Amino acid sequence: MGPFLSSVQVIGGPLPVVLWVLAGLALVALAVRPLPRGRRVRWALVVVSALVLGALVGLLVCWVVGDVLNVFDVALSPVSRGWVAAAFGGLAVAVASLVRSRPARRAGAVGAALLFVLVGAVGVNADFGQYPTLASIVGASSFPDLPRALLDAERTSTAAAGAGVAGEPAKGVVGAVTIPATVSHFAARQALVYLPPAALVPNPPALPVLVMLSGQPGSPENLFLAGHIDAELDAYARQHDGLAPIIVAPDQLSAPDVNPMCVDSAIGNSATYLTVDVPAWIRANLHVDDGPGGWGIGGFSQGGTCSIQLGAAHPDLFGAILDISGELEPKVGSPAHTTAVGFGGDSAAYEAAKPLAILSAHTPYAATTAVFGAGSLDTKYTPWIATVEGAAAAAGMHTTLLSSPGTAHDWYTVRSIFSQALPVLARAWGLAS
Template sequence: MLSDINPLDLNLIDAPLLAALYGVTGLVLLLVLLGPTGVRRAVMTVIGAVVGAAAGWLLAWLVSDVWDPWGVSLSIGTRLWTEALGASVAIVLLNLRGQVRWRRVVAMCALPLCLLSAAAGINADVGQFPTLRVALGLASFPQLDQALATARSDTLAAGTTTSTGDGIVGTVTIPATVSGFAARPALVYLPPAATATNPPALPVVEMLSGQPGSPSDVFTAGGLARILDRYAQAHSGLAPIVVVPDQLGAPDNNPMCVDSKLGNAASYLTVDVPTWIRAHLHVVGQPLGWTIAGFSQGGTCSIQLGAAHPQLYGTILDIAGELVPSNGSEAHTVAAAFDGSAASYAAAAPSAILAAHAPYVDLAAIFVVGDSDLRFLPRVRAVADAAQRAGVDSRLFESSGTAHDWHTVDYAWTTALPIIAARTGLLAPHVVAMTR
């Protein structure tokens, strides 16, 4: 029941909460417009709405296409919400004067409602904050060993040897023994089969979030545990183990998954993290059982590292990755991470790495991008073509109606998971038998 839900956990993206918010905001705006008016006020209101919408469009254009702080073009939905906000604010301000007191109060209440509706609409478009808990930064995860002990205790109490519930997500510290990289704690997802007292060796996915961001984004905004749990419930508790290390060091850092003076991110991800995985998790040892995946900057990392280390990874999942690693302008990128060497920078491009290691014998790559992601769509297509030319078994999927957002990540994982499972041998007879 709705009354039993903690307000912090109410869904901010789907109806009915959004429908209620939009309905109240629309009703309040209607009350503002229905006040005493004349021809002059009506004309000024229409003109103001048009000017306000134009101001909203200008703001979105400046942020997205001129200042470009995130290297991502705003989606059509986000631009429309910005225009709607500009128009609605103009309508309210132009109808404050000449109203009776209660209508002025209503108009003043309309301003925060318009701001809240626009913010909620943009958030729903991007999918960044699914709940208020996430938006306030209150989402947390237990230590992995504690979560695992609890899961096994619950399983024993139920009188079974294999968990029939959901998987678990917990935090771990993966030491940067070789790389020295200053990484934040990682997160690990264990499917129900991995929480058994005698778990099978399972495939593993090394998943990387975008930038700015943190490993927790994959589970809070991306909802990855939900997707994996749904798959596991349909396959006897089996799903890949997913390890989400930190490839950034801090939300706004971008070492671009190379070893440089910005940090030895590449060595951390391809040496320290795999070493820890093999030592602490029961995973398949062969490269065919290993996948590297990522979204946005993490997607760039996935194709960079996967293409450069086919002896480690058998499958790559690149979700809306870049054409080249980027830390600001090309000049700044070359200076910051490649010691001013344009040749080193060019060699770090995914297409160059693919060409240098071609032909590949048994490497697969899954590329996913939103068909409304106008900036990244041609880039992903170009890298997918380069992978195909290099002999990589490549598949390209375009998510209908999504842009550079977490809805695309949801589509990507939902689409790619059966492919990864088949390729990594997740449902092989010996694995299934060990879980029964």
């Protein structure tokens, strides 16, 4: 069942098109009723009024939920608002069709209503790029376990990382691994590892490693299924003799709806897992560069916030940082709630965990490369990213600020920023001149 679910595309492919066509036909079927001529005009006015009023209600819901209550902590784009408005418009027509109708037409109206909701959800999902397949929606794994033969830090070579390796495969490999939480006891889900072509040959060179973190809600798979970072890495490797960084994508959340904020707390010892358990596993199983000059940490949204928190707090471990659409501070709801659940009510500890405070406490940074980026349409996170980048530069980091044209707080931004950032990070690691 897993391979089938992974093969059904929810973004792109025939399924969304089929749903859109069916929704259009359903709307036409609801709009057409066998009525006397005098009542046809009245019914046409009802349909048009229902469409308009339903759409306005949908826009109002977007404003209340997205702007006033800020339920998602992300501004809804005009495209997403349009899909919600369209779904509500269709729902209003379906409700109007229930009045004074025969049972068969009422049943059809209920079915159409469900279809309109589904189409709206698919449209919003396409705008965010969150769930590309049915497997990603139901949480089914899309990646096999990484072969044990590839997990051997002793498969060493005397070749320099920048030298390339003859005869390497054309593409890298992504596989699932279990990273034990030996010290942290954090309830992490399986991680994903990307090995570039140069890491797949006998006696591979030591390569840089980038720890990448998903957003929240999310999982490590989002980085590959929605962010397509493996495709970007393969493209880079093709132009650089098979060389690219190794990617380790651990689970910093424990569950999609949990946000441990990359600190050690009652929610979970996420920070220790990411800075002790994960690095220990990497050194024991992968042939990677030694020292912070060949290590980096990055992520998107909540994962981006984690990357600047941990990267700034541990320059002895991570010499590079990639913050894509991160926040100004870790949070779970209001500041009061965040302080209570994540810091035991200690407001000073919460303040000290914010990226700007961490940067100030560890300045100056002598050899840290930090790349920041956000979507040009992301009006909320773009100013935050600029603020953190400015603070990082003032603290001595070698910073780069990027923008993803025409995207918002979504996985299209991740792919764009990651593609732009990869050459910058590679130069810092010595993979490219």
